[in-house]
Amino acid sequence: MKFFQSSRSHSVADSIFKGLAFISAAIIFLIMVGIFIQLIHSSRLSIHKFGLGFLISEHWNPVTQEFGAASSIYGTLVSTAIALILALPLSLAISLFLVDLAPPSVSKYVGYAIELLAAIPSIIYGMWGLFIFAPFMSDHVQPILQQYLGFIPLFKGPPMGIGMLTSGIILALMILPFTTAMMRDVLKMVPSIVTEAAYGMGSTTWEVTKKVTVPYVITGLVGGAFLGLGRAIGETMAVTFVIGNNHNISASLFEAGNSIASTLANEFTEASEPMYLSALIELGLVLFVITFLIQVGAHFWLKRLSKSSGIK
Amino acid sequence: MKLKSQRRRRFADVMLKVTAFLSAVIGLFFLGWILLVVIKQGAAAIDWSFFTKLPAPPGGEGGGLGNAILGTLYMTLLAAVVGVPIGILSGVYLSEYGRESRFGALVRFTINVMMGIPSIIMGLFIYTILVVTMGHFSGYAGGLALALLILPIVARTTEDMLSLVPHSLRESALALGAPRWKVTLGIVFRAAKNGLITGVLLAVARVSGETAPLLFTSLNSPYWPTSMSEPTANLTVTIFNYAMSPYANWQQAAWGASLLIMIAVLSMTILARFILRGKQE
Numbered sequence: 328m329k330f331f332q333s334s335r336s337h338s339v340a341d342s343i344f345k346g347l348a349f350i351s352a353a354i355i356f357l358i359m360v361g362i363f364i365q366l367i368h369s370s371r372l373s374i375h376k377f378g379l380g381f382l383i384s385e386h387w388n389p390v391t392q393e394f395g396a397a398s399s400i401y402g403t404l405v406s407t408a409i410a411l412i413l414a415l416p417l418s419l420a421i422s423l424f425l426v427d428l429a430p431p432s433v434s435k436y437v438g439y440a441i442e443l444l445a446a447i448p449s450i451i452y453g454m455w456g457l458f459i460f461a462p463f464m465s466d467h468v469q470p471i472l473q474q475y476l477g478f479i480p481l482f483k484g485p486p487m488g489i490g491m492l493t494s495g496i497i498l499a500l501m502i503l504p505f506t507t508a509m510m511r512d513v514l515k516m517v518p519s520i521v522t523e524a525a526y527g528m529g530s531t532t533w534e535v536t537k538k539v540t541v542p543y544v545i546t547g548l549v550g551g552a553f554l555g556l557g558r559a560i561g562e563t564m565a566v567t568f569v570i571g572n573n574h575n576i577s578a579s580l581f582e583a584g585n586s587i588a589s590t591l592a593n594e595f596t597e598a599s600e601p602m603y604l605s606a607l608i609e610l611g612l613v614l615f616v617i618t619f620l621i622q623v624g625a626h627f628w629l630k631r632l633s634k635s636s637g638i639k
Numbered sequence: 640m641k642l643k644s645q646r647r648r649r650f651a652d653v654m655l656k657v658t659a660f661l662s663a664v665i666g667l668f669f670l671g672w673i674l675l676v677v678i679k680q681g682a683a684a685i686d687w688s689f690f691t692k693l694p695a696p697p698g699g700e701g702g703g704l705g706n707a708i709l710g711t712l713y714m715t716l717l718a719a720v721v722g723v724p725i726g727i728l729s730g731v732y733l734s735e736y737g738r739e740s741r742f743g744a745l746v747r748f749t750i751n752v753m754m755g756i757p758s759i760i761m762g763l764f765i766y767t768i769l770v771v772t773m774g775h776f777s778g779y780a781g782g783l784a785l786a787l788l789i790l791p792i793v794a795r796t797t798e799d800m801l802s803l804v805p806h807s808l809r810e811s812a813l814a815l816g817a818p819r820w821k822v823t824l825g826i827v828f829r830a831a832k833n834g835l836i837t838g839v840l841l842a843v844a845r846v847s848g849e850t851a852p853l854l855f856t857s858l859n860s861p862y863w864p865t866s867m868s869e870p871t872a873n874l875t876v877t878i879f880n881y882a883m884s885p886y887a888n889w890q891q892a893a894w895g896a897s898l899l900i901m902i903a904v905l906s907m908t909i910l911a912r913f914i915l916r917g918k919q920e
Contacts, residue, residue, distance in 0.1 A: 344820035345736055351728035352737065352746045355790060359749045362756075362764045369767040420662035428659055437663065439912075444670045446841075446908040447901060448848025450878050454897050455673045457882055458680075458890070500669050507666065531652035554755065561757020563851035564875075568882065588759050588851070592879075595766075595855050611763040615756065622755040626748060 362615065370609035372602055381609060387574035387590075389598070394606035396613055398574045402491065402584035403614070406566060409495025409580070410559045414503050415552055421503075422510035423536060427522075438511065445504035453568035456497040461488035461569050464496075469581060484579040487571075492580035494570040501565045506555040513547035514540065546632040553625035561618050563588035587614040674901075681898020684891045694861055694877075697886040704896055710778065710864040710872040714857060715847045717782030717867070722789030723839055729790075730797020735823055747798070753791040761787040762852035770856060778864060778871030781857025785846040792845065796838025800831040837915040844907035848900050850875035874900055 367374070373381065373394060384395025421441075425434045465488030476482045517540050525535045541548070571583020572593045585593075587610050598604045688703045695702025729746065737743025765784040770776055804827050812822040828835065846852075853859075858870040859877055874896045881893035 338818050341819045344823070345732075348728045348732035348736060351725045352732040352742070352794075354725055355729050355753065355794060356746055356749050358764075358787060358790070359753055361768070362760065365764055365767045366760075369771075417662050417666060420659045421666050423655075424659035424663045428656055429663075437667070440667070440670075442912070443905060443908055446844060446904055447673075448850070448875070448904055450848065450850045450875055451677055451897050451901055452673065454878065454882055454893065455676055459672075459676050500673070503666055504670070531648050533652040533655040534648070536655060557755040561759065563757065563759045564879065567879075588757060591759055591763070592851060592854055596858065608763060608767065611760055615760050618756055618760075619752060622752040625755070626751050 366608060366612040366615055370605050370612050372605035373609040374605075376602070377606075381606075382613070385574075385576055389594075389600070389603050392600065392602045394602070394609075396587070396610055398576050399585050399587045399590050399610055400613065401576050402570065403560060403586040403588070403617075405491055405580075405584070406494045406498055406570065406586055407556065407559045409492065410498035410502060411552070411556060413496065413499035414506055414555065414559075417499075418503055418507040418510050418555075419548070421507045422514050423540075425507075425511050426514040427532065427536065427540070438508075441504045441507050441511075445508055447504075448564075449501055449562055450564040452497055452501045452565040456493065456565060457489075457568040460497060461493050464488045464493050473581075480578040481580050484577070484581040486581060487583070489569045489571045489583055490579075490581050491570065491584045494566045494584075494586070495580075497565050497569060498559050498562055501562060502555050502559050505558055506551060509551040509554060510548060513544045513551055516547065517543050546628070550625055550629040550632060553621060553628060557618055557621040557625065560621065561588055561614055563592050567592045587611070677894070677897050677901055680891070680894035681896075681901075684895030685898065689892075689895055693863065694892065695888060697884065697889060699888060702888075702892070704872075704874065704877060704892060706860070706863045706872040707874045707877045707896065708899070710857070710860070711847065711874045713864055713867060714778055714782040714785060714853070714871060714873060715843060717779070718785030718789055718846055719839070719843050721783060722786035722842070723793055726790045726793025726842070727797050727835065727839075729794040730801060731823060733794070733798040734801035735819075735827070750791045750794050754795065757851070758784075758788055758849050759851035759854070762855045765852070766855040773868075776856060776858035776870040778857050778867035778869065781853045781871060781873065782867070784852035784856045785849060788846045788849060788852065789842040792842040793838050796841070797835060800834030800838065801827055803834065804830045833914050837911045840907050840911035840914070844904045844911065847907070848875065848904045850879055854879075 377384065377394060381394065381396050382400065383397055384393075385397040386393045386395045387398060388394070425438055429437065465486045469482075469486030469488070469492075472482045473486060521543060522535050522539055525539045530538070566586050567589040570585055570589050572585050572589060573583035574585055574590075575582070577584065591607055591611055595604075595607050598607055688701055689705075690703060690708060691705050692701065692703035693706055694704060729750075733743050733747055737746065762784045765780050765787070769780040769783065773780070808826055808830060809822055812826045813819070817825070853873055853876050857873055857876070859880060860870045860872040862872065864871045878893045878896045878900070881889040881896075884890065
């Protein structure tokens, strides 16, 4: 780099160009700081009035101007948890199929298909969820669950179709292409010499997978899971359509609930009182902080990965 | 090591293969189901007036979403005009100037984090700085919220693509006495052209299907977009509003809009992959 700098003439145009590039990079950083400041500033009414109680209070009543985020945080975590429980094992299995089992041509085209599906906007999943999948759940899936597992509180309540479980499943489908594509890339990082050595010793595919492939890239898989979590937790439209916008915490997954993002989407434009708006923005702040921490965690985790395996 | 019976090992192995295969089938089944439903329901809603007319009243006949199509185009264009140059220049900074610097590392980190921030937060942010100060919802606010989503994607791909350009190319041009900015724009950009276009296309594809950032910024409108400083009609918020309405004709229009958005996003994504692949081979 030193060589470049000494060999070029310092023209004005050069400094302007460098300056513009620097300013652009600085803008990105400032936007990030700006989001933090603005969200805190705009939710000051609510922060001042409710304090930390905002995070643990379940009351959300625009009429009495009482606001608490507990039901939204609960709904966000539960729907995300359902999504991850379903999507992560499924995407690991699919990526194993793509990398280790499928013939190269199949793997190539299914891989393309999955990358394309990752690009489909979330509102499409929302439409399908509301008009097709929710009725399907209430007609076929929920009655069966209730019949056989109805003694568990998770599956009590009327099978309405919309609600926590349906949102979680749709969320799982939404992040599935994303997590699959990521895990596939991670699994591809396993050098074939390592797996071939294991196969050479007479191991079966199951043994190679369990004892060689997965341990080799476990850091990357966890990092991918983190990014999937980040994506699911802030997802708005796919959830808003089917979660039902209900501010009560219920043990049943059949009950309607709400997530932070769905509450924002449903109520923000209807909120006219300053306190109501402020509370909604504070909800956004909570979501921002959660996703920020997840992203920072994923960043450092993956950095550790690239350091340990010598990949830049 | 204890030798397990051959049978059990075989069984575990077959189970793994079957599970992996079934998972792929399940995944593709659901995703195929979604695509087919959107195509079937959407195709029934799309005709010529869908592109040219204003929305029909609830329960009414005919009508279209011409205003929303136009509004989405305007706002996506605004987002690209604002987001792409800043994104590309930041990528240039990271790749050409700030590769080893602390500030570069900080910006790189910010970009990674920003890509994972939910899009609804960007809408909220623009609401607090633009909609509140202007006093009303506007197409400008919508476009800027989308620009915030474009920025990190373009910055990241630009850095990645410029980093792939070999150093010898830069050195040769500099040795001939070309100034740094000319080397970057004329040589490095040209070498990375396909990658840059791909990044921009993917970013634009991503934001053109976004709904959440528009909910509190551009809002929606039943009229033609005459000025970007007013609430502006757009396809995605229209889908949301119409889908939640009890009127059959609106719900059908929402399917039509879904199909349109899906086709637009998928074709941009396919085009982007095509361009990048052409480069690699």
